[in-house]
Amino acid sequence: EEQLVQSGAAVKEPGESLRISCRGSGYDFISYWVAWMRQMPGKGLEWMAIIYPGDSETRYSPSFQGQVTISADRSTNTAYLQWNGLKTSDTAIYYCATSLGFGYYDASGHRHPPPNFDYWGQGTLVTVSS
Amino acid sequence: EIVLTQSPGTLSLSPGERATLSCRASQSVGSNYLAWYQQRPGQAPRLLIYGASSRATGIPDRFSGSGSGTDFTLTISRLEPEDFAVYFCQQYGGSPGFTFGPGTKVDVK
Numbered sequence: 001e002e003q004l005v006q007s008g009a010a011v012k013e014p015g016e017s018l019r020i021s022c023r024g025s026g027y028d029f030i031s032y033w034v035a036w037m038r039q040m041p042g043k044g045l046e047w048m049a050i051i052y053p054g055d056s057e058t059r060y061s062p063s064f065q066g067q068v069t070i071s072a073d074r075s076t077n078t079a080y081l082q083w084n085g086l087k088t089s090d091t092a093i094y095y096c097a098t099s100l101g102f103g104y105y106d107a108s109g110h111r112h113p114p115p116n117f118d119y120w121g122q123g124t125l126v127t128v129s130s
Numbered sequence: 131e132i133v134l135t136q137s138p139g140t141l142s143l144s145p146g147e148r149a150t151l152s153c154r155a156s157q158s159v160g161s162n163y164l165a166w167y168q169q170r171p172g173q174a175p176r177l178l179i180y181g182a183s184s185r186a187t188g189i190p191d192r193f194s195g196s197g198s199g200t201d202f203t204l205t206i207s208r209l210e211p212e213d214f215a216v217y218f219c220q221q222y223g224g225s226p227g228f229t230f231g232p233g234t235k236v237d238v239k
Binding site: 035037044045046047050059061062095097112113115116117118120121122123 | 163165167174175176177180181186187218220221222226227228229230231232233
């Protein structure tokens, strides 16, 4: 059974660092893109970043570029999202998600991930408070 | 960046009724890269519809998607108790990537 299992809730103070994780199982982890989404309290979903574990190619939303770092460890089938210098505004639930479909190449040869996400982790609540 | 707008913000209906949810894009969504997700309270989102009109694996046929270009619709033909939730549309538009709509909450009238 395909599954994404995320690390547990974290409580941090402003300025601290944090890395949360998302472990894939039941499928060939390195062959499928993994994304992270943010959901602030009572709000909608925001795409943050995506990575292809096979070669670690990454893409970031302009809203999150420079604020977080996405990475993946092929040896443990795990994707990560990292902050260096948390803010209270980072308080949210973070979801990882993947699609077991394949991406595509456009006419200019640029690689694209699949356009939607069919498997989601259970979410990680990050609370940043002094 | 393609911005998605969903309407209505809240839809109050009774079990057994038909729900019609709208998602409008600020620019044409290429190749129908439009998906719909359901999110129940305290749960992760679940993919319902991809490619504007294809049901994801295991999704009941009371859920259907339609539309193209900038106007898309999710229809729930007869609401079951478990369908009262928030629904998000999402598009992939190359650059900067993925965007989600603000959501429509379907609650019990």
